[in-house]
Amino acid sequence: MIAGWDFGGAHLKVVLTDGGRVIAARQLPCKLWLGPDELRSALAALGLAPGAMRHAITMTGELVDFFDSRRAGVLAILDVVTAYLDGAIARVLAEDRLVTMPEARRDWQAVASANWRAGALLVATLLPEALVVDIGSTTTDITAVRGGCVLTPFGDDHARLASDSLVYTGVTRTPLMALAPEVPVAGKQVRTMSEYFATTADVHRLSGRLSPEFDQGGTADGRGTARADNVRRIARMVGCDGDSHPDSVWDGLAQWYARRQVDLVAVACARQAARYGLTADAPVVGFGVGAFVVKDVADGLGRPYVDFAAVAGANRELAAGVAVCGPAYAVCRLAAEQCAWD
Numbered sequence: 001m002i003a004g005w006d007f008g009g010a011h012l013k014v015v016l017t018d019g020g021r022v023i024a025a026r027q028l029p030c031k032l033w034l035g036p037d038e039l040r041s042a043l044a045a046l047g048l049a050p051g052a053m054r055h056a057i058t059m060t061g062e063l064v065d066f067f068d069s070r071r072a073g074v075l076a077i078l079d080v081v082t083a084y085l086d087g088a089i090a091r092v093l094a095e096d097r098l099v100t101m102p103e104a105r106r107d108w109q110a111v112a113s114a115n116w117r118a119g120a121l122l123v124a125t126l127l128p129e130a131l132v133v134d135i136g137s138t139t140t141d142i143t144a145v146r147g148g149c150v151l152t153p154f155g156d157d158h159a160r161l162a163s164d165s166l167v168y169t170g171v172t173r174t175p176l177m178a179l180a181p182e183v184p185v186a187g188k189q190v191r192t193m194s195e196y197f198a199t200t201a202d203v204h205r206l207s208g209r210l211s212p213e214f215d216q217g218g219t220a221d222g223r224g225t226a227r228a229d230n231v232r233r234i235a236r237m238v239g240c241d242g243d244s245h246p247d248s249v250w251d252g253l254a255q256w257y258a259r260r261q262v263d264l265v266a267v268a269c270a271r272q273a274a275r276y277g278l279t280a281d282a283p284v285v286g287f288g289v290g291a292f293v294v295k296d297v298a299d300g301l302g303r304p305y306v307d308f309a310a311v312a313g314a315n316r317e318l319a320a321g322v323a324v325c326g327p328a329y330a331v332c333r334l335a336a337e338q339c340a341w342d
Contacts, residue, residue, distance in 0.1 A: 001053035004332025006115050006325065007077050009033060009064040010137055010173060010217060012042045013325040015332050016053070022314055025321025025329065027289075029216040033064040036080050043084045055090040056098065056335035057081060058115040058327050060139075063157060070156070074108040091339050093118055093331050095154045098339055113157055116141035116166075118330035119287060119308065120150045126311050129282040131273055133265070133297065134308075134326055135290030137217050138170040140265050144276040151276040164268040164275075169261055171210060171290035172201040172217040176237050179260050183238065186249050190238045196220050198233035200261065204292075205230050206254040214289045214324050230254075262296045269297055285311055287326035 001023075006013040012030040016023050030042040039061075062073025081090070082101060091098040094110035095117065104111050120132045120143035129146040142165050144151040152165050160166035169178070176198045182191045199220055204210035206227065215225065223229050231242040231250045234257075242250065269284070284301065286294025287308030298305035308326050309319035312333070322329045 002332050002336055003048070003050070003053050003055045004325075004328040004330070004335070005055060005057045005081070006118075006328040006331070007032075007039065007057070007059040007061045007081070008115070008136070008138075009061040012039065013328040014046065014048075015322065015325050015329040016048075017332050017336065020336060022318045022322055022329070025318050025325045027214055027216065027321075027324055029218075030061075032061045033066050035066050036076050039077065039080045040084070043080070050085045050088045053088065054335070054339075055085060055088055056093070056331040056339070057090055057104075058093040058118050058331045059111065060113045060115045062112050070112045071108050074112050075105060078104060078111075091335055093334070096121060096150070098331075098335055109156070110154070113160075114154075115327035115331075116143060116160075117150065117154060118327040118334065119143075120145055120152070122330040122333055123285050123308070123311060124148050124150050127283070127285070127306075129278060130285045130306070131269055131278060131282060131303070132285045132308075133269060133294045134288040135265065135286070135293050136170050136288040137172040137290075138168070138174065140167040140169055140268070140288075140290070141165065142167065142265075142268055142272050144272050144278055146276070146278065146282075152272065164271045167265055167268045169264055170200065171204050171261075171288075171293060172199065172215060174200040174261075175220070176200065176203070176234070176257060179257055179264070183253060184256055185238050185240075185253060186245055192237045193239060195237075197236040198230075200257070201225075202230040202233050203254045203257045203261075204290075206234075206251060207258060209292045211289065211320065211324075213320070258293075262293060262300060265293065266297045266300050269301060273301075287323045289324045291323050 004015040067073035092104035124145040132143040134141040235242045283304040283306045284298035309322040314322040
C-alpha cells in the first residue's frame with residue numbers, strides 16, 4: 001500500500017492505493033495557519049496505521065502566516081509528518097524528483113509549494129498535450145504539458161503569480177471583495193464593501209455546484225450554509241439585507257460573481273496556452289474541488305474538457321475524491337512508478 005499526501009494550508013488530503021487501485025481518497029479541514037497542532041489533530045483523526053504502508057508527500061501549507069518563513073514552514077510540516085510516520089518509509093516531491101526526508105530538508109525550496117507539479121507530471125505521462133488546471137478551495141494552478149514534459153517552469157509562489165501559472169482564487173475560501181470592486185445589483189452598478197462578509201463558497205452553494213462533501217472551509221460569519229445564510233452574506237457585500245430584494249436579484253449577483261471568477265481564470269489559461277504554443281485542440285484537464293469551474297473555463301476557451309480522474313483511470317466510485325485530492329493521488333502514482341523505496 002502507498003499513501004499519497006498533500007499538506008495544504010486549509011486542508012489535508014490523502015489517497016490510499018493498494019496495488020495501484022485507489023481504496024480511499026479523503027480531504028480533511030486543517031487550519032494550519034493556527035499552527036502545527038492543527039496538522040497533528042487532522043492526522044490523528046484519520047485513524048490510519050502509517051507503519052503498514054509507504055508514503056509519498058507533497059505540500060503547499062508552508063506559506064501560511066503562522067510560519068516566519070517558507071523554509072520554517074516546510075521544516076515544521078516535515079517534523080510533524082516524520083513524527084506521525086514513526087519510521088515508515090516516505091518520499092517527498094522536490095520539483096520533479098521524489099527524495100528522502102533528509103534530502104527534502106536540505107532542498108526545502110524544491111519542496112515548498114510543489115503540489116501543483118505532481119498533477120502536471122502525471123498528466124504529462126498520459127496525454128500528448130494539455131493545459132492542466134487545478135482549482136481548489138483557495139488557489140488555481142495552471143500548467144502546460146506537452147510531449148511528456150511539464151512546460152511551465154518550476155518556481156516559488158511569487159514567480160508563479162507573476163507568470164499567470166498561479167491565480168489566487170478558489171471556490172470556497174476566496175473573499176468576494178477580491179473578485180471585483182463593483183457589481184451589478186437590480187440594474188445598477190454598486191461598489192462593494194471591502195469586508196470579509198462573504199466568500200466564493202456562498203456563490204457556488206447557491207448554484208448547487210459546490211459538493212457538500214468537500215465544502216469544509218466554514219463561512220465568513222461562522223453561521224450556517226442554508227440558502228438564506230448564503231443570500232444574507234452576499235447581500236451584505238453591497239450593504240443590503242437578504243430580504244431587501246427578490247431572490248432573483250441575489251441569484252443573478254451570484255451568477256455574476258461566478259462568471260467573474262471564470263473570466264479571471266480563463267485569461268490566465270489563455271496566456272499560458274499562448275506562451276507555450278499549445279495547439280487549439282489541446283484539452284483542458286480539470287481537477288480540484290472547483291473542477292466545475294475548470295469545465296466552464298474550457299468551454300469559454302473553446303477547448304475540450306477532460307476530467308483528471310478519467311485521464312488517470314481512477315475507479316469510478318472514488319473518482320470525485322481523486323479529482324479533489326489530485327496532487328495526493330498524483331504523487332502516489334509517481335512514487336509507485338519511480339521509487340525503489342530502499
